[in-house]
Structure formats: C-alpha cells, structure tokens
Amino acid sequence: MRxxxxxxxxxxxxxxxxxxxxxxAIAGPLIWSTSADATAVAERLSGPSLAHPFGTDELGRDILxxxxxxxxxxxxxxxxxxxxxxxxGVLLGLIPAISPRPIRRLITGFIDLLLxxxxxxxxxxxxxxxxxSAIGAMLAVGLAGAPSFARxxxxxxxxxxxxxxxxxxxxxxxxxxxxxxxxxxxxxxAPLLVNAAVQASTTxxxxxxxxxxxxxxxxxEYDWGRLLQxxxxxxxxxxxxxxxxxxxxxxxxxxxxxxxxLFTDTARTRPVSLPLRVAKRVLENVxxxxxxxxxxxxxxxxxxxxxxxxxxxxxxxxxERVHGIAFTIQPGEIVGIVGESGSGKSVTSMAIAGLIEHPxxxxxxxxxxDEIDMSAPLSRADxxxxxxxxxxxxxxxxxxxxxxxxxxxxxTEVTEEHLNLGRAESTRRxxxxxxxxxxxxxxxxxxxxxxxxxxxxxxxxxxxxxLMGNPRLLIADEPTTALDMTVQRQVVxxxxxxxxxxxxxxLFISHDIALVSGICDRVVVMKDGLIVEVVDARNxxxxxxHPYTRALIACVPDMLTDRTRPLPVIGQREAEPAATTEKxxx
Amino acid sequence: MSALEFRNLTVRYGxxxxxxxAVNDVSLSxxxGQTLGLVGESGSGKSSVAAAAxxxxxxxxxxxxxxxQNIVGSSAAARAARRKVQLVFQDPFSALDPRMPIGxxxxxxxxxxxxxxxxxxxAERVRELLGLVDxxxxxxxxxxxxxxxxxxxxxTIARALAAEPTVLIADEITSALDVSVQGAILNxxxxxxxxLQLSVLFISHNxxxxxxxxxxxxxxxxxxxxxxxETEALLAAPTDPYxxxxxxxxxxxxxxxxxxxxx
Numbered sequence: 014m015r016x017x018x019x020x021x022x023x024x025x026x027x028x029x030x031x032x033x034x035x036x037x038a039i040a041g042p043l044i045w046s047t048s049a050d051a052t053a054v055a056e057r058l059s060g061p062s063l064a065h066p067f068g069t070d071e072l073g074r075d076i077l078x079x080x081x082x083x084x085x086x087x088x089x090x091x092x093x094x095x096x097x098x099x100x101x102g103v104l105l106g107l108i109p110a111i112s113p114r115p116i117r118r119l120i121t122g123f124i125d126l127l128l129x130x131x132x133x134x135x136x137x138x139x140x141x142x143x144x145x146s147a148i149g150a151m152l153a154v155g156l157a158g159a160p161s162f163a164r165x166x167x168x169x170x171x172x173x174x175x176x177x178x179x180x181x182x183x184x185x186x187x188x189x190x191x192x193x194x195x196x197x198x199x200x201x202x203a204p205l206l207v208n209a210a211v212q213a214s215t216t217x218x219x220x221x222x223x224x225x226x227x228x229x230x231x232x233x234e235y236d237w238g239r240l241l242q243x244x245x246x247x248x249x250x251x252x253x254x255x256x257x258x259x260x261x262x263x264x265x266x267x268x269x270x271x272x273x274x275l276f277t278d279t280a281r282t283r284p285v286s287l288p289l290r291v292a293k294r295v296l297e298n299v300x301x302x303x304x305x306x307x308x309x310x311x312x313x314x315x316x317x318x319x320x321x322x323x324x325x326x327x328x329x330x331x332x333e334r335v336h337g338i339a340f341t342i343q344p345g346e347i348v349g350i351v352g353e354s355g356s357g358k359s360v361t362s363m364a365i366a367g368l369i370e371h372p373x374x375x376x377x378x379x380x381x382x383d384e385i386d387m388s389a390p391l392s393r394a395d396x397x398x399x400x401x402x403x404x405x406x407x408x409x410x411x412x413x414x415x416x417x418x419x420x421x422x423x424x425t426e427v428t429e430e431h432l433n434l435g436r437a438e439s440t441r442r443x444x445x446x447x448x449x450x451x452x453x454x455x456x457x458x459x460x461x462x463x464x465x466x467x468x469x470x471x472x473x474x475x476x477x478x479x480l481m482g483n484p485r486l487l488i489a490d491e492p493t494t495a496l497d498m499t500v501q502r503q504v505v506x507x508x509x510x511x512x513x514x515x516x517x518x519x520l521f522i523s524h525d526i527a528l529v530s531g532i533c534d535r536v537v538v539m540k541d542g543l544i545v546e547v548v549d550a551r552n553x554x555x556x557x558x559h560p561y562t563r564a565l566i567a568c569v570p571d572m573l574t575d576r577t578r579p580l581p582v583i584g585q586r587e588a589e590p591a592a593t594t595e596k597x598x599x
Numbered sequence: 600m601s602a603l604e605f606r607n608l609t610v611r612y613g614x615x616x617x618x619x620x621a622v623n624d625v626s627l628s629x630x631x632g633q634t635l636g637l638v639g640e641s642g643s644g645k646s647s648v649a650a651a652a653x654x655x656x657x658x659x660x661x662x663x664x665x666x667x668q669n670i671v672g673s674s675a676a677a678r679a680a681r682r683k684v685q686l687v688f689q690d691p692f693s694a695l696d697p698r699m700p701i702g703x704x705x706x707x708x709x710x711x712x713x714x715x716x717x718x719x720x721x722a723e724r725v726r727e728l729l730g731l732v733d734x735x736x737x738x739x740x741x742x743x744x745x746x747x748x749x750x751x752x753x754x755t756i757a758r759a760l761a762a763e764p765t766v767l768i769a770d771e772i773t774s775a776l777d778v779s780v781q782g783a784i785l786n787x788x789x790x791x792x793x794x795l796q797l798s799v800l801f802i803s804h805n806x807x808x809x810x811x812x813x814x815x816x817x818x819x820x821x822x823x824x825x826x827x828x829e830t831e832a833l834l835a836a837p838t839d840p841y842x843x844x845x846x847x848x849x850x851x852x853x854x855x856x857x858x859x860x861x862x
Contacts, residue, residue: 176693176696177688177689177690177693177694178693178694178695178696178699178704180655180686180688181686181688181694181704181708181755181758181759182707183654183655184653184654184655184682184684184685184686184711184762185682185685185707185708185710185711185758185761185762186678186682186710186711187707187710195696195699195707196696196699199696199698199699200696200697200698353777353778353779354777468641497640497641497804498640498804498805498806498845498848498849499640499844499845499848500640501848502847502848502856505856506856506858509856509858510858524777524778525778525850526778526852527850527851527852528850528856530852530853531850531851531852531854531855531856532855532856551855553852553853554852554853564779565778565779566852568778568779568781568782569778569781569782569807569852570782570785570807570808570810570811571807571849571850571851571852572806572807572810572834572846572849572851573851574807574810574811576810576811576830579786579789579790580782580783580785580786580811581782582779582782582783582786583779583782
C-alpha cells in the first residue's frame with residue numbers, strides 16, 4: 014500500500030518537491046548568495062529581463078537569486094515553528110491523557126482557553142514580548158500553533174487509552190509513561206504526522222504574513238515574506254518582484270500539502286451505509302398501494318439461479334463472493350440461511366433486495382422477486398412495489414433508524430408521503446403496527462426517539478416499520494445477534510407473528526444453526542459463497558448429509574453437549590484473515 | 600480453598616443522584632483449579648465484576664482476595680497481588696495493539712510476574728506460550744493484522760498466561776468469533792485449565808457455552824447473583840424464575856421454538 018502510494022503521481026510530485034526544497038535550503042545560499050548580495054546601483058529597480066527574470070530591488074540585487082537564497086531562512090523558520098507547535102502540543106495533550114481526573118480537567122480547560130485566542134493575536138502578543146525578530150516570530154508562530162495540536166493529540170490519545178490493549182497493559186502493570194511510549198505514541202503517530210505537514214504549510218503562510226506586517230524577519234536578513242513586503246510596494250511597476258516570492262510560498266505550501274497526503278492512510282469516503290439506503294428507497298419509492306389488497310400470485314416470492322456477486326479488490330480486479338447459487342422462497346415460507354463470516358449469506362440477501370450497488374456486481378441467469386426482474390435495472394413502478402413489498406431488518410437497528418426523528422415520524426412518513434394517508438390515519442396505522450409487534454402503550458411510544466428504546470424494542474419497531482407497507486418478504490439479517498438470549502426469543506416470536514399476520518415470507522440470516530432450525534421451514538447452509546446443502550429444518554439432524562452441515566451442528570455446544578469431551582472442530586485450521594485467503598475471481 | 604473471592608462487592612458508576620449501581624452486594628468464589636461460570640445478560644453487572652477484579656474500576660465497597668490476599672486499592676502489595684488475576688477480552692481486534700508485533704505484546708505481560716526477564720528469556724517464553732496456544736512460534740514478529748479473529752484470541756490468551764496468573768478471567772471471549780472458531784477456543788481453554796490447573800472465571804451471556812466449560816455456575820441479573828450451584832445440578836433444577844427463563848431461551852438443535860399458536 015505504502016509503496017504504491019509513493020509511486021503514484023501525487024507521491025512522485027511530493028517527493029520531487031521535497032527534494033527540491035531540501036536542495037534549496039542546503040545549497041541555495043552557497044550557490045546564489047553572491048548574485049543575491051551583489052549590488053548594482055545602475056540596474057536598480059529594473060523590471061524582468063533575461064539577466065534578472067524577476068527584476069532587481071532598490072539596490073540592484075537580483076530578486077530571483079534572493080528568492081532562492083531566502084528559501085533556507087523561510088524553511089528553517091517554518092520547520093522550527095512547526096516543531097515547536099507539534100512538540101509543545103503533543104506534550105500538552107498527552108499529559109492530561111494519563112493524569113488523574115482533576116489535573117486532566119485543569120489542563121484540558123487551559124487548552125480550551127488557549128484555543129479561544131486567535132493565533133495572530135497570540136503571535137502579536139509574543140512579538141511584543143520578544144521583539145520583532147526572526148527567532149521571536151518563530152517562537153510566536155510555533156507556540157500559537159501548539160494549542161490546536163494539544164487538543165488533537167489529547168483526543169487521539171484518549172481514544173487509544175480506551176482500547177482493550179491499553180487496559181491489558183495496565184492490568185499487567187505497565188506504568189502510564191510506558192503506555193504512552195509503547196501504545197499511545199505509535200498509534201497516534203500517523204494522524205499527528207499528517208497534521209504536522211498541514212500545519213507546516215499554514216505556518217509558512219503565517220510567516221509570510223508576519224514578515225509582511227514587518228513583525229518577522231528584519232533587514233538585512235530576508236525570507237520570502239520579507240521579499241514579498243519589499244516587492245508589494247512596486248507591484249504596479251514590476252509585478253514579478255512581489256509575485257516571485259509569492260510563487261515560492263504557494264509552491265512550497267502545495268508541496269507540504271501533497272506530502273501530508275502521503276502520510277494519510279487510504280481512507281476513502283465510504284458509500285452511504287446500507288440501512289440508510291434501504292430507508293431512502295422505502296421513503297422515495299413507496300407506491301400508492303393500499304394494504305389488504307393482498308397479492309394474489311402464488312408464484313415463488315424469490316427465484317434465483319446462477320446468482321453471482323462480485324466486489325472489486327484492492328488491486329482493481331473483481332473478487333467473486335457468491336459463486337452461482339440457486340434457490341427459491343415460496344409465499345409465506347420461512348427460509349433460513351446459515352453460514353459463518355465470509356460465507357456470502359449477507360451478500361446473498363443484499364443481492365435479493367437489490368442493495369448491491371456499484372462497484373459491486375450482481376449477475377444471475379434469473380433473479381426475481383415477486384415477478385420483478387431484480388437483475389435488470391428497475392422500472393419506476395417496479396421499484397415502487399419493492400418499497401412496500403419488501404422490508405429489511407438489520408443486526409443493529411440503531412443504524413437503520415434515524416436518531417433525530419421520533420419513532421412515530423419514521424413509521425408514518427411512509428404512509429403519509431406515499432400512500433397519501435392523513436396524519437390521523439397514518440398514526441392509527443402506526444399504533445396498530447407497534448401493537449402487533451408487541452409494543453405496549455404504542456401511542457406514547459410513537460412520540461419517543463430511537464435512543465429511548467432498548468435494543469429489543471428498536472428491533473420490534475423495525476419489524477413494525479416493515480408492516481406499514483404490504484410485505485411479501487421480510488429479510489432479517491442477524492436480527493437477534495446483538496440481543497440478549499431472552500430478548501432474542503421475544504423478537505423471534507414477533508417475527509413469527511408478523512409472518513402469520515401478513516402471510517409474508519421471511520428470509521432469516523444467522524450464524525446460529527440451532528436458532529434457525531428452530532424457527533424456519535427450510536435451512537440453506539452456505540460456505541465460501543456456495544450453497545452446501547438445503548435441509549428441511551424440522552428434520553435437520555436426521556437429514557443433514559453434508560459433512561460441513563454436520564460439523565456445524567456438532568461444533569456448537571448446546572444444553573445437551575457432552576461436557577467430558579472436546580468439541581468437534583470443523584475440518585481445516587482457522588482461516589487466515591480474509592485478505593490473504595480470498596480466492597481470485599473465477 | 601478459593602483462588603479468587605469476592606465478598607459483598609458493590610460497584611457504582613458516577614456519583615451523587617446519578618450514581619448507578621452496577622454490582623450490588625455480590626459474593627462469589629472461584630475455587631482453586633476450577634472454572635466458575637458467570638452468566639447474565641447485558642446490564643447484569645457481570646463485566647463490572649471482572650473489571651473490579653483486575654483493578655479497572657474501584658469497588659464502592661466489599662473485598663476481593665486472591666489466595667486470601669487483598670487485591671483492592673493502590674497499595675504496592677494489593678497491586679502486586681492483583682497482577683495474579685489476568686483478563687482475556689471479548690474483542691480480539693481491539694485487544695491487541697495494531698502496531699505492536701504480537702511477540703512484543705506477549706512479552707510485555709511478563710512484567711506482571713515481578714521478576715526480571717532478559718530479552719532472550721522473554722523471546723523463549725513467547726515461543727513457549729505461542730506453542731501452548733497452538734500457534735506457530737516463528738510468527739512472533741508479525742503484527743496482529745496478519746492473524747484471524749480466532750488466532751488473535753489465542754494470542755490474547757497467551758498474553759494473559761505470560762503474566763503467570765493464578766486466576767484467568769475470560770470475559771465473553773468467544774462472542775465475537777464464528778461458531779467453528781468458538782469451539783476450538785473453548786477446547787483450548789478447557790485444556791489449558793486442566794493442564795495448568797488454572798482457576799478460571801468464565802463470563803458469558805451464552806448459557807450453553809458456560810455450561811460446557813464450567814464446574815459451577817452463578818447467574819447474575821441487575822447487579823445481583825440470583826442463583827449459584829454446581830453446573831449439572833443447577834441446570835437440571837433451576838429455582839429462580841429468571842434462571843428458568845434463561846434455560847428455556849437457549850435454542851436447542853432439532854427442537855422447534857414454541858410459539859403457542861403454531862408449532
């Protein structure tokens with residue numbers, strides 16, 4: 014990852030830029046100082062020419078040479094000040110992370126206080142103390158940048174301090190400084206480095222500004238800011254006298270920004286989360302279809318054959334995660350998909366729901382939901398039907414419910430916006446929906462927000478939301494995994510009741526084969542993107558033939574497992590992490 | 600003789616009117632060389648018991664002792680005795696420093712033994728422990744990212760063992776793992792327990808798993824222990840209504856979940 018980043022256009026540009034800057038800082042004054050300091054009164058204040066591309070100043074010195082020589086002082090000051098900001102900030106930020114509470118409060122309060130001051134004001138303040146000199150300006154800009162670094166490193170350190178590995182280190186008796194050195198610093202280093210590079214480019218500008226204001230470098234020394242100040246007076250006569258140093262500042266700033274890009278871990282913005290996409294689709298596409306008008310069709314609710322799903326891998330190829338599977342779901346049937354992580358069970362359910370978006374690819378000989386061809390682009394009418402006829406319930410309802418809206422608003426939105434029902438009618442229907450999922454005092458509960466619901470209640474509300482339309486299929490993806498055992502039982506019951514109430518089919522995805530076999534009609538066992546076996550749930554133990562299914566049954570302890578013997582372990586050793594075992598595209 | 604004993608332990612979070620009692624007057628004892636299963640649902644206080652034992656939270660009242668030695672408080676003696684209790688965490692992904700080679704993580708825990716280790720001794724010990732948890736000792740220099748969830752959990756167990764604990768606390772150590780991996784980790788824990796004669800406090804919400812590894816079981820709810828007893832006896836005839844509900848809630852393979860209206 015790192016090496017490919019270094020050879021990317023951005024990487025090459027940044028590295029080339031850094032080399033040029035380093036060269037200028039080291040060799041610039043050695044090569045050009047004679048021409049930069051050579052006064053030639055005859056040629057004073059001349060405009061751009063071949064001999065003096067940026068013109069000359071009032072003593073006839075070549076401005077281009079002065080820009081090249083000035084690089085050293087500009088860069089030294091910039092890096093000096095950045096080092097002060099980062100060093101001081103990290104120190105100030107890390108101390109509270111390991112301090113007892115009262116000291117922590119005191120220091121973070123102090124940091125907040127410093128943050129409230131504009132940096133320029135601080136810089137002026139420091140200049141007043143140390144006088145207007147290059148060193149004074151460096152201290153001023155450096156210290157002025159420290160509070161924001163302190164805040165950043167405190168935040169980063171706090172999040173690392175909350176990790177289990179830090180707890181583990183504390184338990185074995187590693188002291189606070191050991192934890193800082195061994196765990197906190199290495200894990201905050203990358204983001205700090207990125208911000209240091211960003212900070213360096215702002216610092217450069219700060220210096221230019223300070224020198225321009227006459228508070229920074231004093232004559233006869235000069236940096237880019239100073240040259241800019243000298244040039245600006247003549248900008249109408251010789252624009253390049255000001256633009257020349259300006260170009261140097263801008264280019265250096267860009268190089269520093271590009272360099273910071275190099276340090277960032279490849280954090281791409283992730284696409285909209287899946288639950289949100291579902292919610293959006295439901296809200297956008299619900300058709301004016303009245304409940305009770307039950308679909309009369311007796312054909313299968315879901316028909317899939319040769320279903321394949323592929324996702325791009327890191328190298329730009331496609332990795333197939335589901336390898337051509339086929340199955341059907343009959344109306345009112347409860348089908349369970351069982352498998353371990355990486356088996357493709359969730360991906361399969363998402364493909365059925367039409368939720369695999371670019372760059373993921375779904376291909377199938379046949380993929381129908383309720384006579385809608387899901388493998389082709391959907392027509393408006395079809396996606397409307399989908400919105401009311403299919404509901405999806407996820408493992409974590411907190412991410413699929415909007416935290417800023419009341420439960421009632423989220424339920425009635427569907428019917429109000431798209432079924433054109435009045436508020437009263439919608440609310441009445443929402444009350445019925447909540448009651449049918451076993452939420453008592455439904456009218457009051459509707460006015461509450463998701464965070465006021467417990468995990469089990471939120472899951473019930475999600476099922477209730479599915480009942481607001483005219484469901485033909487409920488897809489429940491690990492709906493009880495995050496819940497307690499006793500609550501799991503209640504939620505499973507609610508799902509079962511919803512099935513009886515609406516006659517909808519249910520696709521129940523879980524890793525728990527005992528649970529699935531206890532509530533489903535048929536069990537589909539998946540492994541590595543393939544269907545291993547489809548078994549009648551009622552006779553699972555008798556009918557399961559495939560060794561993997563049998564192993565899955567045997568490896569989970571239940572209340573009857575023989576405690577004197579080791580648990581049977583599934584064939585091969587634990588797999589390596591996904592990245593190294595993913596099979597390449599077929 | 601009990602290896603780890605909690606007497607009238609109370610743990611509170613927050614102060615004043617907002618204070619929440621997580622553990623309320625709980626007494627538990629982990630017998631030497633045996634496994635005590637602590638089962639309960641979220642909010643039952645079972646993890647707070649573990650956190651109090653290793654010093655991550657300070658008990659409001661009550662005592663915790665290891666082999667009769669007090670381990671509460673910040674005195675040097677209590678701190679030293681406390682290191683005899685080691686914790687294996689639930690999430691193997693956040694329990695290992697992503698930037699630290701696993702061998703270094705394991706070696707770090709030798710600090711808890713209170714002895715001085717040369718770097719050769721540490722390296723030797725790391726190899727030995729990796730072998731003990733069925734991992735390739737030559738992989739000590741690799742980072743956690745190169746291991747699967749189950750392998751990482753083996754590493755965290757090795758790290759806990761590096762501290763040479765009297766008592767091992769396993770807090771939901773299989774709930775983040777796949778079922779097939781869960782079986783292997785449970786087997787490993789049982790083997791280690793009987794081979795090393797460890798005393799284990801095994802905490803889980805999964806009654807079937809607790810039943811499989813524990814000699815005796817305590818059931819917690821809302822910060823209180825509602826029932827305790829020898830595993831088979833307790834599960835055969837639970838008396839507390841909550842324990843009864845918990846036992847019934849465990850899905851049994853090959854048995855339909857009863858809903859009343861439809862079989």
